[in-house]
Amino acid sequence: MGTMLDATVDVPVPVETSKDADESFPGDKKITVVFVLGGPGSGKGTQCANIVQHFGFTHLSAGDLLRAEIKSGSENGTMIQNMIKEGKIVPSEVTIKLLQRAMRESGNDKFLIDGFPRNEENRAAFEEVIQTSPVPQTKIEPEFVLFFDCSEEEMQQRILGRNQGREDDNIETIRKRFKVFMESSLPVIEYYNSKGKVRKIDAGKPIEEVFEDVKEIFSPYSAQVA
Numbered sequence: 001m002g003t004m005l006d007a008t009v010d011v012p013v014p015v016e017t018s019k020d021a022d023e024s025f026p027g028d029k030k031i032t033v034v035f036v037l038g039g040p041g042s043g044k045g046t047q048c049a050n051i052v053q054h055f056g057f058t059h060l061s062a063g064d065l066l067r068a069e070i071k072s073g074s075e076n077g078t079m080i081q082n083m084i085k086e087g088k089i090v091p092s093e094v095t096i097k098l099l100q101r102a103m104r105e106s107g108n109d110k111f112l113i114d115g116f117p118r119n120e121e122n123r124a125a126f127e128e129v130i131q132t133s134p135v136p137q138t139k140i141e142p143e144f145v146l147f148f149d150c151s152e153e154e155m156q157q158r159i160l161g162r163n164q165g166r167e168d169d170n171i172e173t174i175r176k177r178f179k180v181f182m183e184s185s186l187p188v189i190e191y192y193n194s195k196g197k198v199r200k201i202d203a204g205k206p207i208e209e210v211f212e213d214v215k216e217i218f219s220p221y222s223a224q225v226a
Helices: 044-055 062-072 075-085 092-106 120-131 152-162 171-194 207-218
Strands: 032-038 058-061 110-114 144-149 198-202
Touching: 032 044, 032 171, 044 058, 044 110, 044 144, 044 207, 058 062, 058 092, 062 075, 062 092, 075 092, 092 110, 092 120, 120 171, 144 171, 144 207, 152 171, 171 198, 198 207
Parallel strands: 032 110, 032 144, 058 110, 144 198
Antiparallel strands: none
């Protein structure tokens, strides 16, 4: 994910969103949201796919939603694309509105939000936009944060191993990505940890063992698919 697709903002800007941006979710179901955080190479993408398959969650990636909106050619997508071309950073509010829309359109009530919030500004914006909504069903408090904890050495080895021959994944670049993650995302993790909402996974273990730990955390959520 390019840094220009990282949803952060320094100055509020006008955002064109669909007129139904704050509509309630269908029915009276409780909406379950789990934030998924982990450094590059922590394996969170693989585990998110396992959770979707075994526990019926919908996996939403903030970066993927931004890219899809650009590709759609919509007015909002054009605005996002122009901001990126101009070297500006996409406002958190834009990403949050895309997440809201994707959640409603999915028809599901259980969501993994991958790679968001990336920083304290993202987190504060999420609380401002979603938790203060005048529509009761859209006031969403994250159930917990699933944190894939993995050493820099292990993540570096994994990324180099899966991207042999790629110049953009050299050791220096990987270390910079890890540093950005530590500086930006750790305060978010610490904030939710103070609320007792962090579920930390030792992501340095083999994939199968990591998923066994994941399954224990998600056991209260009934599987909807085999």
